Amino acid sequence: MQEPTPREDAWLWGWDATPGIVSVWAERDGRVLVWRRLGRDEVICERERFRPWALLSTLGDLRHLGDALREEGAPEAVQAKITYRELSGTGHLRFLVSAHDGRVLEAEILAGVRARGGKTPGRLAELGEDEIVWLPPEEQYLVATGRTYFRGLAFDDLHRMQFDLETTGLNAARERIFLIAVRTNRGLARVLDVAESGLQGDTAEADLIRRFAALVRETDPDVLENHNLHGFDLPFLARRAQILKVPLMLGRAGAPGLRQRNAGRGYGPVRDDAGEGEAERERGVRYIIPGRELIDTLDAVRRYDFAARDLPGHGLKALARHFGIAAPDREYIEGAQVYATWQREPDRVRHYALDDVTEAGELSRLLGGAAFAMATMAPRRYERLADAGPATGILDPLLVRAYLYAGEALPAFTPHDGTQHTGAALYLCASGVARRVIKADVSSLYPSLMRQYRIGPRSDRLGALVALVDRLVAQRLAAKDRAKAAPPGSTERHTNEAISAAMKILVNSAYGYLGAVGLTRFADVEAANAVTAHGRAILGQICRALAAEGVTLLEADTDGVYCAVPEGWDEADERAAVARVAAQLPPLVRLEFEGRYAAMLSHETKNYALLTYDDHLILRGVAFRSIKFEPFGETFLNSAVGCLLRDDIPGVSAAYRAMAQAIRRRELPTAQVVSRARLTKTSAQYYAVRATRREAPYEAMLNAGRATWGHGERVLIYRAAGGQHVLWDESRSDDRRDYDVAHYLRVLRDNYAVRLARAFTPEDYATLFAADNQPSLFAVPLDAIRPILTPLLAPEEIR
């Protein structure tokens, strides 16, 4: 492999060492404000100028300038209105033009385009991507200077403020803010609310917003953050401030008010859940403030879950519990109950809101490091990198900067030639119960293949994408080693884990970049297909080689294989077999021993249960875990599948009979049979369609005497004897247990017991899950029943 060169490090990190940049605010005219943190309590704002630039495919549209257009370095260039430089290579976008004032540059290019006839664009942004590269001013500045955010800073050096609004409802047009909790990573924790002011109505809310803005300015954080900040708190705050005519001065410079920027639908920020009659708000608007970065922890959560896929949901409370950051005395209040609780027990709501901001801050520290680390690499604002897709939002800017740094012309977008995109391989090789299971997988298969076979975009003359992947992989390994060597909980460890996470995201998006035709400049479907073809071949090779080692294949998916090893093997044997298979693979494709399990229930592709050697049950896939499951079903599945994998077959049957009996005798509390529903129709909408189609959640509302409800309300319902739908109130102390026994017995059988069907012959299954307590006369004794494993696919069939 090639030695690292300074050039490739400049591609990845930029080249200017200016430390401590925490925010950049640039104007089209070439003025830029740069905030730099020099110490814990010192932030300076530097006023600078940069030379706005654009990259054009032709100088034709600037010919009208005559002598006012000069080549860079020419003697007359100093007085020239616009200068240019022709980049090397064969790329399409080859003229780097610049001016003292970006508005002049824009005006002259537009004048030329209009003079050419045909188009009369009002803004450069309307020109085609094959005619021009015209970045937002901050990015022009960062690309041209080689600077990035946060050099020399650790994540905890940032001054981060979390704030959380408590409101009377979700609709900013008619509901109010009555409380704002504020917290920083430096120990501030404060609740501002309307009660403490003694004011009422508009005056109280306006006063609250003013006090909040004053606290932000006084505290002067670098970052404002919260969970769903862009989707709720900022738009709500902006709307209330507008309605109440309160100047909202939250930034470090400029006029009051939040400015908007467009953002795609991907992160779904602003949507008005107002219900009918309410003006639809534009989707995909985000807010920007000079001098402070606005960070939404929901973005970090989505990015994390994109790879990890192990989150129970994306709500703050569930996340905090999942990551173990919820305090033991955490106050919980249902969203819809917050205001009512405030009127009765204000201190509970204050506690609750402080718990919210505390968890948001912890969550940010836990998952926000990757975006922080990306901001030390890519030439974009931190807040943009925090919500950007890794391919179009990060790799693309890195490549554009790399080409300009190399003085190389950029290619035009590759047109879509209709080539079909081909995908990964997925095989279910056997279903049922297997023992002594191991998982072997290739970490980062696709980028490894890109590196191994030097597969990059055809138009990438510099080979920059594959070079970036090389550097990212090497430096990620180094960061992982540094993290491991650092003490747990230390800044050193956190920083290096964040770098590693960021690099992993970028490495894994390199393949997606290739396939994103029309979205990324260097997209190349054929290259992407070459990668997946190699991937399918490698998976097949791994499967056949493992089978030759004597193991039984269970499931193979993209880059990993579950299989069962023969009786008598110990862990050393397992590792040795995987190592022998790994040795047959190309050097950069690293097959790893990922885990070993006592047993596995293979149900369908991507749906299985595993029992670890320390007796933990892992359920994967919608067949085994879903938010829709009734609690009793979840309980039953856990115990029945647990018994199955522990080889306690009578236990499986006992779990079923016990649950059936608990339902039949109504020993099961009603809370165990409720299911969750979200009311997506308002009461009026439901009345309109009720005649044609009745739906359980709404019928439950009506039966409970609730004639009206809002959009988005979450309810718990169950089916009562006689088929009536009933609303379940968690806070109710009495429990009549009037649920529909026959219905829930069917649910137990058809939705839950059926998940174990692959583990048995049909006869044995019927015996184990007999409808009554008396197994049929012909049935075998329970302890004679053995689980089965059914082969579905021979190793030779995996190609």
Add this chain to the structure above:
DNA sequence: TTGTCGCGGGG
């Protein structure tokens, strides 16, 4: 039944 759209979050 099958296909398409829209959601995930916040009070």
Add this chain to the structure above:
DNA sequence: GTGTACGCGACAA
């Protein structure tokens, strides 16, 4: 000046 995934439920055909 953006742009995502994936699996699911709701709704329409």
